[in-house]
Amino acid sequence: xxxxxSHRQSTGTARRSASPRLVLAMLLLVYIFNFVDRQILAILxxxxxxxxxxxxxxxxxLGGLAFAMLYSTLGVPLAWLADRTSRSWVITGSMVVWSLxxxxxxxxxxxxxxxxxxxxxxxxxxxxxxxxxAVIGDHFPSERRAFALSVYSLGIPLGSAAGVLAGGYxxxxxxxxxxxxxxxxxxxLIAPLFKFVVxxxxxxxxxxxxxxRFGEVAALLARKRAFWLLSFGAASSSMLGYGLxxxxxxxxxxxxGLDLVQTSWFIGAVLLIGGTVGVLAGGLLADRLGRADRxxxxxxxxxxxxxxxxLFAGGxxxxxxxxxxxxxxxxxxxxxxxxxxxxxxxxxxxEPPARATASALFLLINNLIGLGGGIYALGAxxxxxxxxxxxxxxxYSMLLGLGLYLLAALLMSLxxxxxxxxxxxxx
Numbered sequence: 001x002x003x004x005x006s007h008r009q010s011t012g013t014a015r016r017s018a019s020p021r022l023v024l025a026m027l028l029l030v031y032i033f034n035f036v037d038r039q040i041l042a043i044l045x046x047x048x049x050x051x052x053x054x055x056x057x058x059x060x061x062l063g064g065l066a067f068a069m070l071y072s073t074l075g076v077p078l079a080w081l082a083d084r085t086s087r088s089w090v091i092t093g094s095m096v097v098w099s100l101x102x103x104x105x106x107x108x109x110x111x112x113x114x115x116x117x118x119x120x121x122x123x124x125x126x127x128x129x130x131x132x133x134a135v136i137g138d139h140f141p142s143e144r145r146a147f148a149l150s151v152y153s154l155g156i157p158l159g160s161a162a163g164v165l166a167g168g169y170x171x172x173x174x175x176x177x178x179x180x181x182x183x184x185x186x187x188x189l190i191a192p193l194f195k196f197v198v199x200x201x202x203x204x205x206x207x208x209x210x211x212x213r214f215g216e217v218a219a220l221l222a223r224k225r226a227f228w229l230l231s232f233g234a235a236s237s238s239m240l241g242y243g244l245x246x247x248x249x250x251x252x253x254x255x256x257g258l259d260l261v262q263t264s265w266f267i268g269a270v271l272l273i274g275g276t277v278g279v280l281a282g283g284l285l286a287d288r289l290g291r292a293d294r295x296x297x298x299x300x301x302x303x304x305x306x307x308x309x310x311l312f313a314g315g316x317x318x319x320x321x322x323x324x325x326x327x328x329x330x331x332x333x334x335x336x337x338x339x340x341x342x343x344x345x346x347x348x349x350x351e352p353p354a355r356a357t358a359s360a361l362f363l364l365i366n367n368l369i370g371l372g373g374g375i376y377a378l379g380a381x382x383x384x385x386x387x388x389x390x391x392x393x394x395x396y397s398m399l400l401g402l403g404l405y406l407l408a409a410l411l412m413s414l415x416x417x418x419x420x421x422x423x424x425x426x427x
Contacts, residue, residue: 022138025150027135028152028154030132031155031156033095035160038159039164040163040183041118052114067119067373068370071367071370076364082130083134087132088194091127091194094131099184099186100189101123101124102119103223108177129359129363136148137355138346150281150283154280158275164268165268196363227422229298230346234365236411237404239373241374242370243398256321258296273333280340282301282337282339285300287340297342298412301342302408305334305405305412309406312405346385351424379412
């Protein structure tokens with residue numbers, strides 16, 4: 001009877017499971033929509049403000065700390081739910097929610113209407129990333145996991161670039177309400193396809209698998225030095241990353257004299273080329289070097305940050321647009337190197353059933369500090385420097401902000417020895 005049960009479980013697994021590459025492709029597609037839906041508010045900010053009569057402070061509330069707090073904090077209970085139930089169902093349900101609320105943004109008639117709709121987008125997106133990390137962990141072995149997570153992380157530059165490249169066209173030719181509705185409906189169509197293709201890996205029979213308790217996972221990670229160093233290292237780099245992504249268009253228009261369309265092409269090309277190369281290179285290097293020494297999962301991003309700082313400084317300081325493109329392209333690649341190594345390392349600090357919860361706790365720190373504080377910090381610093389540097393204050397704000405990459409490099413390098421001690425090998 002036991003053999004018959006094992007046979008039925010194995011045949012059922014074969015019938016239910018798609019190939020790892022197909023699963024990864026579907027996760028990437030969902031992540032691209034995640035970032036398009038997240039960035040569309042910035043793309044359509046001008047016509048929204050004009051139509052609804054919103055000021056800059058209200059727009060900041062729609063896309064700033066309030067969104068980051070819900071997106072970050074709700075990610076933890078949703079990831080715990082995914083670990084306890086079905087990861088693929090949580091991702092599917094989350095995409096339905098954020099796509100629906102994205103479409104509802106198109107029906108907004110005032111500030112509070114669109115504010116509540118954007119909160120709904122944040123609630124939905126909170127359940128997408130951490131469970132996706134765990135699904136990748138279920139489908140790819142340890143020695144290939146950093147590269148697989150890097151492929152998934154391509155959703156960040158691809159989704160961001162798609163939004164930036166479409167920004168000028170959408171703002172000039174498409175009604176902002178129709179843009180929200182079109183993107184939201186597209187997500188609603190993709191959600192059932194995702195659930196049809198991506199199935200959960202079969203869990204051990206009841207009583208054979210450890211129960212995932214949030215408090216136990218949190219307490220375990222709290223004792224791990226590597227978790228804190230990686231989390232705050234990533235948060236430091238994300239503060240600058242989100243800040244540069246938000247303020248670079250303004251710098252290009254104020255200090256380089258580019259118009260909206262030229263700015264869109266400049267940034268879109270930097271994200272597509274630099275982001276794609278950097279994300280994939282980080283995963284490949286970490287998987288290759290990390291086999292011999294787990295510390296490389298921290299060293300690889302640390303080295304990338306150190307090299308990126310002088311290149312970014314040159315791009316910010318120069319007045320030549322072609323030179324600036326080259327100088328931004330190279331460090332943009334280096335700035336994305338961390339994604340594969342760090343997200344993979346965080347998953348290896350816990351047992352497989354707790355991966356989504358661990359990833360969500362990591363993202364909580366990263367997003368609250370990085371997404372919640374980075375954009376505001378560079379803007380506030382630029383405002384403070386304006387009496388001295390005038391229109392060029394944004395340049396100096398960005399140059400000073402580069403210190404965050406050096407802090408991130410220090411924290412990532414210190415995480416290396418801790419990863420050797422605290423790495424959980426799969427059985």
